[in-house]
Amino acid sequence: xxxxxxxxxxxxxxxxxxxxxxxxxxxxxxxxxxxxxxxxxxxxxxxxxxxxxxxxxxxxxxxxxxxxxxxxxxxxxxxxxxxxxxxxxxxxxxxxxxxxxxxxxxxxxxxxxxxxxxxxxxxxxxxxxxxxxxxxxxxxxxxxxxxxxxxxxxxxxxxxxxxxxxxxxxxxxxxxxxxxxxxxxxxxxxxxxxxxxxxxxxxxxxxxxxxxxxxxxxxxxxxxxxxxxxxxxxxxxxxxxxxxxxxxxxxxxxxxxxxxxxxxxxxxxxxxxxxxxxxxxxxxxxxxxxxxxxxxxxxxxxxxxxxxxxxx
Numbered sequence: 001x002x003x004x005x006x007x008x009x010x011x012x013x014x015x016x017x018x019x020x021x022x023x024x025x026x027x028x029x030x031x032x033x034x035x036x037x038x039x040x041x042x043x044x045x046x047x048x049x050x051x052x053x054x055x056x057x058x059x060x061x062x063x064x065x066x067x068x069x070x071x072x073x074x075x076x077x078x079x080x081x082x083x084x085x086x087x088x089x090x091x092x093x094x095x096x097x098x099x100x101x102x103x104x105x106x107x108x109x110x111x112x113x114x115x116x117x118x119x120x121x122x123x124x125x126x127x128x129x130x131x132x133x134x135x136x137x138x139x140x141x142x143x144x145x146x147x148x149x150x151x152x153x154x155x156x157x158x159x160x161x162x163x164x165x166x167x168x169x170x171x172x173x174x175x176x177x178x179x180x181x182x183x184x185x186x187x188x189x190x191x192x193x194x195x196x197x198x199x200x201x202x203x204x205x206x207x208x209x210x211x212x213x214x215x216x217x218x219x220x221x222x223x224x225x226x227x228x229x230x231x232x233x234x235x236x237x238x239x240x241x242x243x244x245x246x247x248x249x250x251x252x253x254x255x256x257x258x259x260x261x262x263x264x265x266x267x268x269x270x271x272x273x274x275x276x277x278x279x280x281x282x283x284x285x286x287x288x289x290x291x292x293x294x295x296x297x298x299x300x301x302x303x304x305x306x307x308x309x310x311x312x
Contacts, residue, residue, distance in 0.1 A: 216296075223297040224304075230290045231255070232306050239282035241310040242274075250309045251276035253283070257302055261288035269305065279308040 162168050235253075251271030256264040266283050268276045283289075292298050 220294075220296050220300055223292055223294065224301045227290055227292055227297070227301055228304055228306060231304065232308060234286050234289055235279055235282045235306070235308055236311050237282075238285045239278045239308070239310060241278070241312055243310075243312045245274050246272070246278070246310040247312070249275045250307055251279045252305060252307045253279055255283070255289070255304050255306060257289060257291055257298075257304065259291065259298060261291040263287075263289060271308075275308065275310060278310070282308075 160168075249272035252269040253276070254267045254269050256266070258264055263283055263286070266280055268280070291301065
């Protein structure tokens with residue numbers, strides 16, 4: 001007999017009273033039987049024995065209730081043990097899943113780091129090649145200038161040898177005018193080319209800025225979706241689900257959040273009433289929901305629509 005179960009009863013309970021009355025009546029019957037064998041007195045009337053039998057019947061009934069209570073407690077303990085095993089198994093599965101995710105993330109980070117190192121090495125090689133090409137070009141330019149200087153010196157010597165200084169000056173003046181005109185044209189062309197390059201560079205910078213803004217927006221929206229999934233998971237984990245009344249049903253909630261994750265307001269947009277009521281209660285249980293510390297991400301998720309589907 002379970003001591004904890006027996007301790008719930010006291011001496012003043014109806015069960016204990018009936019038990020003591022039954023024991024006393026049994027003792028009286030035993031004494032009467034012994035007295036009947038040792039004395040010629042007439043046997044006791046059956047009426048008292050019948051009355052004494054009534055408490056015995058009550059004791060048997062109470063004993064059956066006691067055994068039913070014991071069996072019920074055993075079933076409850078068995079159900080609690082099964083539930084604990086399921087909870088431990090689910091926790092172990094979540095831990096294994098988290099470990100696998102960490103391994104995959106570490107592999108991904110390592111791959112990205114290797115790619116970064118490879119690109120850095122390629123950049124170093126390209127920079128060295130560019131420096132080498134620049135040095136060769138500078139050397140070639142130096143040789144060209146030297147030859148040009150030698151040519152100019154030869155032309156100057158030939159001009160000096162001319163007999164008439166005026167003709168030489170006129171020729172030089174005319175050549176200077178031609179050179180200046182060519183220089184002016186070259187400067188005009190260079191200015192136009194520079195303007196075109198500046199416009200092209202400005203367009204490229206604008207396109208790059210737009211691309212970066214688009215990428216940032218996409219990143220922000222991805223973070224919003226991730227936190228929406230975390231909020232949905234937090235709600236479903238705390239929601240009391242009943243397959244018989246919630247199977248195949250859902251609820252869309254409009255949630256307003258504070259920067260700390262505190263739920264300022266929650267409204268039902270559409271969905272099944274039973275699921276929506278359970279979802280709102282789960283939001284209240286959660287207290288603070290997960291939110292991003294990034295101001296741009298939080299700005300997009302401050303007012304969030306979440307569709308809750310019960311999990312069984």
